[in-house]
Amino acid sequence: MRNFDFAPLYRATIGFDRVADIMDRLSTGDASNPTYPPYNIEKTDENSYRISIAVAGFSESDLSVEVKEGTLVVSARKSEEEDGRTYLHRGIANRAFDRKFQLADHVRVTGAAHADGMLHINLVHELPEALKPRSINIISGNAAKKDILEAKQVN
Secondary structure, three states: OOOOHHHHHHOOOOOHHHHHHHHHHHHOOOOOOOOOEEEEEOOOOOOEEEEEEEEEOOOHHHEEEEEEEEEEEEEOOOOOOOOOOOOOOOOOOOOEEEEEOOOOOOOOEEEEEEEEEEEEEEEOOOHHHHHHOOOOOOOOOOHHHHHHHHHHHHH
16 A cells, blocks of 8 residues: 655645544554444434443443544543452453544534443534525615615725
8 A cells, every 4th residue: 555645735734734634544544443332323403413332331430531632532441440259251341442533623512421331422513603604685676786886886
């Protein structure tokens, strides 16, 4: 596989560093797909989403949810205390994990809840007023001619 050098892209653009980082990460093969823990992403409303992660065996104090640099990071660390049990078979995975989700622009984490072995993280997509589509009134007749004349006088 070829390696691409994205250094010229960093020097020639302003504000596109995130795109270059994603392309760089994808080209180096760093974007591995972990399979643990399993999760669902659902759309709960037009601009609302929920990530549900199976975290059976972890308590709220073992879990961490944080957002940094446009990335949602969910991690879990099980306390290392031994409970004095002797296992004949240990099939329930209580291993530590770090799961990362790249957030789109204007997506905000609104909360997290832990219940019944599931961690639910709520997200909302808030488009700023400046980016929302707006309707422009179209005028006609004498008002349009007057508006055109005023525009010519200003220019």
